[in-house]
Amino acid sequence: MKKHNLLVAIVAVVECIAFTAQPVQAAKYSKSEAKQVKYFQRKYKNLDKAQYNRNSIYQQAPNFANPFSPGVLNPAYISTTMDYVNYYRDLVGLPSEANPDDANRSAQIGAASLAAVNASASLQAHGLINYLRPNYISENDWGIAENATLGNINFLDDAHSASAGEIVTDLMREDNNIAGAGNIGHRALILSARATRMGVGAAYGRNSNVLYSVQNGWFADDILRQPVVNTMVYPARRVFPYELVGKKTPWSFSTTKRIMDTPKIYITDITAKRRHRATQVRNFGKAFYGDGYATTITYQPGKTKLINTHKYKVKIGKYYNYTFRFFRQNSKVNYPRLKSRA
DSSP states (O other): OBOOSSEEEEOOOOOOOOOOOOOBOGGGSOHHHHHHHHHHHHHHHTSOOOEEOTTTSEEEOOBOSSSOBOOEEOHHHHHHHHHHHHHHHHHTTOOOOBOOHHHHHHHHHHHHHHHHTTOOSSGGGGGGTTOOOOTTSOHHHHHHHHHHTTSEEEEETTOSOEEHHHHHHHHHHOSSOTTOTTOOHHHHHHTOSSOOBOEEEEEEOTTSSOEEEEEEOOOHHHHTSOOSOSEEEESOSEEEEGGGOOTTOOEEEEESSOOOSOOOEEEEETTTTEEEEOEEEEEOTTTTGGGTOSEEEEEEOTTOOOOTTOEEEEEETTTEEEEEEEEOTTSOBOOOOOOOOO
16 A cells, blocks of 8 residues: 555555656667657557546445445546556556446445545555444445455545546556555556456545545456466566656566566666666565466666666566666657668
């Protein structure tokens, strides 16, 4: 779980970094890199950035009394949430997830139940542990809520307004996870190698202005599926948004292979020709096995300077190495000029 004065996320406010829009230097990118960057920038531009508040997030507000109703979300909020989830999955090479109505209903019951008890920002919100069921919520609905809240939970304190994308991005970056330094449980669920679907729920607190958001992404049949990839890295291979890393953002390496030791990790800025050793390296073992990963190792880039357009190489012990280049999601990309060929 993450806690922040503005955003709190369980198992989450995006750290503000001053990014100035500037054209990407064409010489920095190969033709294939520029093509990838333009593809993702186009997708990002098309994502809805609308802000939601207590008046606009619902199609039908919850009723915290008899007869209990979890409410119905504005369909645009749900679809935008999934658009961001699938944008991030595309960035790392994963297939899109579906968004079935039954998963949304369960997620909404989960969010409304958290709101009904004014759940505090602690890990016990997962599964509503040690919370008493209000008498106006049926045992059946409470059971649904317990299961749905095992997924990602995000708390937005004093939520006058927020966009669906801000909440998903918070969970991806993992800058402030109360579950512990380097824990990437939210990211692992969004970038699950097994998941095929996700439900979305959100509700304002019964007696507060806290917005409870739920990503219902744990399903028994998904957990039994074979992972669709063998390795997941953050930052991702190829090209990666500069906006998705910050001073507190943990980097991660997840694999279907079991790794028992804690390897030394080195990050080389290929552009600047500088190499530094990663810090705060932690091996979480099989903590995210349900998402398809037998080992997850997280770390911080240490003294490495993160510079837009620079190309980096990450070497994770004897186990894995890869390269990526940063780009800004809002910048313009110019293709490099190539000589004509017959």
